[in-house]
Amino acid sequence: MSRRRVKWLAVFRTPVGASSAVLLALMFALAVFGPILWGEAASEFDTGAIQQGPSAEHLLGTDQLGRDIFHRVLVATRLSLELALLSTAIGLVIGTILGTAPTVLPRRLGRTVTAAVNIAVAIPGLLLALFFAVIFGVGTSGAVLAIALAGAPSFARLTQTLAASVAGRDFVSAARVAGVGRVRLLTRHILPNIGEPLVVSGTIGAGNALLAFAGLSFLGIGVQAPDYDWGRLLSEGLDRIYINPGAALAPGIAVVIAGLAFNLFGETVAAVVGVRTPSRKTGPRPAPVTRDAAAVDSGPGEPILAVENLRVAFPGRSGWTTPVRGVGFTVHPGESVGVVGESGSGKSLTALALSRLIETPGVVSADRLEFAGTPLLTTSERELRTLLGTSMAMVFQDPMTSFNPTMRVGRQLAEVSRHHQGLPRRAAFARAVDRLRAVRVPGAERRARQYPHEFSGGMRQRAMIGMGLMGDPRLVIADEPTTALDVTVQRQVLRLLAEVRAAKRAAILLISHDITVVAQTCDRILVMYAGRIVEDLPTGDLFTAPRHPYTRALLAAVPDMETDRDRELAVIPGRPPEPDRMPVGCAFAPRCPVADDRCREEDPVLGRIANAHRVACWHPADAEPPRVTALVSAEHDRAATVNPAGGGA
């Protein structure tokens, strides 16, 4: 609630919003107090001063009955605004009723209403207003109705679109299932959720109504004497524009200012409320903290990917948040490494950072970030493009969004070779077909000529992997590649990745929330929690000797095909910390069964406890009895020797 209010208040912080708001406020003050202050002066006949020019007594001169034009313009504010607001309100109500009718009425009747509205929208509003003005007769009430009805179709159309998008959401379905009636559905579920944009467009509509009304009055089919609004004053003044230009210009300017104020205010509100861009006033970038540069192991040969103290930060409402807080690991050629973690653990951001896909305002920093010996953070974009384009392949969760929907799949694959390897068009296409065949897309030749939407999810994912194979990938980063797929298709895709790895000696970095998927596919598993790696262990140890309480809890919480059906599933209490509110000590401490004061005060370092096993915990669980009992953190002086039985040394 308060957040929404803050959002609305942001309108006044933009210069346009503030000035149009002030203008509107002045206008309304004038409408309220104008007639009280100058009402008499404006209607006072002065037969001695008919049709005078500007003078000290009459700032803008007088009209043919000797009335003061300046005062009349000020006093006319009330009627002009009143009529504009009244007709907008009527239009808005009619529009909302028409627009929401299809959700309430039986389907066929609803369609008829929709069709009628669609036709009405196509007719220019002012033309409609003129038409209605003739029907309702000349006069104020006729004009109000005319403008209201002329504006109604566009409001109806807007309401329809908004209501349709809300009506498709699950909470409306839920209410229908619960037996909530149609009218209540409308008033309690649909209208509150479309109110904001409706009010905004109503504000803009009021500006337009004001202009339209001035137009009708000017033509003589709006406000009739002795009443007067700006349009009428304009038409009266226009006759003598060469003698006394002020008499016509003043109401004209009033119309323009009022119309602008309404429109600009509406537009600003729409921009602020609709686009939801918080004003960005964040402090200086976070200083890279050089701790927890998790040990890079000097395994056999040069690693293909070396990451030390990788951090990803984004500016937030209150300073910088760091969803990835010092991640370090290496991947060797041909190795397959899995990254598991829940949403918000930073696993996907890590993957994006590795492929240089974090966009501003996000900031990536690392003590070391090297791919195939090339530092990723300091090398120029152009040099990297070819390297990443040919040697690193990315596979995302939703291949539908990673392909260009308007381009045939084969051509999209061929682009890679044409761009990075300079192959001619035909050769590149042939290679694309060949690669599609390599990822076992049936009928590759024909498939290459199809568009992405003609592919099923699994096929698309294969084509995506095929695209990675257009170059000579040394590392395939797959970010939840099978999450959108079914188990049978998932197996196909995972097998394909394994084949690519075997055939090309490419390393695989597989990111998933599903620990069993990762365990099936990878040699080594990195468990991430709250932007850190909390455990790095060989897959063989995962089910037998996990040491971090989080890893153990995760394994216990996920049912698999062997879970005891008669026992309750283990539960991890609480929820992960928000990235902008990280606890001081271990991020898992609030949910951890073995946490003590030390855990809450000091953040544990990812330290090596066995040859290929690292864990960031002050009290790692017991491994099987004969295993290593001392935990020695590899490179950091802060590291401590910890007795797994309990307290640290």
Added chain:
Amino acid sequence: MSELVFDGVSVRYGNRRKGLTAVDRVSLTVPAGKTVGLVGESGSGKSTLARAAVGLSPVSAGRVLLNGTDVRRLPRRPRPLQMVFQDPYSSLNPRMSIGGSIAEVMHLDGRAGAAARRAEVVRLLELVNLGPDCADVLPGRLSGGQRQRVALARALAGRPQVVIADEITSALDVSVQGAVLNLVRDLQRRLNLSMLFISHNLAVVRYVSDIVAVMYLGRIVEVGPVEQVLADPQHPYTRDLLDAAPTRHSRLTSGGTTEVADTEPADPHRPPPGCGYHPRCPVGPLVRADRDVCATTDPSHGAEGRLHAVACHFGRPEHRHETG
């Protein structure tokens, strides 16, 4: 004690020429007080079937019966049939307090005052392990797991006899999923609900269900008590699903890789003739030349006589009556 029966239900979209049969003559019984798990790949029609039961998708043939009454004739309130949706972020009205969302479904005596309503909301929140102060907050303040509990409480507010749960854990994080599954199972047993539990995750279905039904291309291809079906699957698709479900000991390389295994799932717009699974079937006509009956004859005829009512020409005949 209520029984939900799908009796030859079909759901078709579009016209005759360019139509899509999302659910094709499905008959399925959710016995009183039991949980039936419905598995199948996306697009197999699981959710459409569930939505048909609560009137959210149009039933073009057949009937859905609750204790013998067509669900379209059920009283609007209290509605004895409730549903919990997949995405807890879109299934709660963002502009309505949690208490308001729950109270809307409640059916109290017309004279019941605000205090009675409040007490009922608190009772329901307690049922799903949420504190009473939750009642006044908007959904935006709650986590995914908490929202899903609220969605459960809302479904229970209608005092339903049957609850349909459509992929209720698949949008949740693994650490929260367990808690929701425990809760669902506990509530189902405590309140003696009949439940249709839909999930694409076989392990989850196995954990909560008494009976499992396997759906493929709008048809139920196998149904039976969960242990029996998982221990002795009759339909090749069920076997394939079981094979593919990742377990702690299985490695990717286990299980045979055949040409058939790489075939694309069928397009529901153009279902294959005969058995819908035959183009992917590892024991079907593509592998064994003598089995061309699969490509011509619909195996759902005579399924009742086979073990697990399997829609496969080569399923074993049933010896005793197993599904109640």
